[in-house]
Amino acid sequence: MIFTRTLMLGAALAALGGPAVALAQAVQRPEPAPVQASDRPIAPATAQPERIILNLTADPAHAMAVTWRTAPGLTGEVQFAEALDGPDFIATATRQDAVTDDAVLAVREAAEFRAAYHSAVMTGLKPATTYVYRVGSGQNWSEWLQFRTAADTAQPFTFLYMGDMQNNILSEASRTLRVGFRKAGDAAFVIHAGDLINRHDSDNEWGEWFASGSFLYAQTPQMPTPGNHEYGRGPILNPQW
Structure with missing residues (x-):
């Protein structure tokens, strides 16, 4: 629903000469995948419990x-x-x-x-x-x-x-x-x-x-x-x- 409304807003801006394409692309940009814990270097056990x-x-x-x-x-x-x-x-x-x-x-x-x-x-x-x-x-x-x-x-x-x-x-x-x-x-x-x-x-x-x-x-x-x-x-x- 948020994305649809953004596209509608983008279309309205386009009619007014606004940056509709840039706005739509900004909304569609995916978030980077989180780094999995198992992909990080391992930390050694310490003397502290x-x-x-x-x-x-x-x-x-x-x-x-x-x-x-x-x-x-x-x-x-x-x-x-x-x-x-x-x-x-x-x-x-x-x-x-x-x-x-x-x-x-x-x-x-x-x-x-x-x-x-x-x-x-x-x-x-x-x-x-x-x-x-x-x-x-x-x-x-x-x-x-x-x-x-x-x-x-x-x-x-x-x-x-x-x-x-x-x-x-x-x-x-x-x-x-x-x-x-x-x-x-x-x-x-x-x-x-x-x-x-x-x-x-x-x-x-x-x-x-x-x-x-x-x-x-x-x-x-x-x-x-x-x-x-x-x-x-x-x-x-x-x-x-």
Whole structure:
């Protein structure tokens, strides 16, 4: 409708000796195709913890899982405590070593990609309680993040349900996720119904997915379900999953 009206305006301008052709051509000019994340050079994993994500456990009232990534060769640790109004919790934080897997992956952007993947489960938590935590090792730590455990009795709760983020993840799909959190900032968790990315082996696309949620993924547990785009050949999930 907008294009039709522009042509009608162009015809009217032509009758008056105006630049009808130039106006029509300006409207028809296509926008450049966005550069796909998988076409960009790959960025190496860093010593600073990245791609931090909370995951629910079988008992979310008493335990919470967390995973993150760093450069290879580094160990990992999680520190956590009950949240207080000030920073005094730091002195009494519980320290727990993470399980670390140094991996060499074949990704779309490079023949070999090296990174250390860390995972830990924070246990002994109290129900319906806010906790703070950070991950890292040595001199490299995340900011202090926080989450709330589930109640140990049946209580109403809210959750977010996300469909295929998949394409233009950071530039466009992130908007839906972030508006969802504006509407339901107290969501207990987020379900992702598969196809988080478009190309299963693109580290850049996985990076965009994590960037789209940023600290939100690190403070609200995520429940992703793999779709067909998370699989490579046959019934095998891509290792980055």
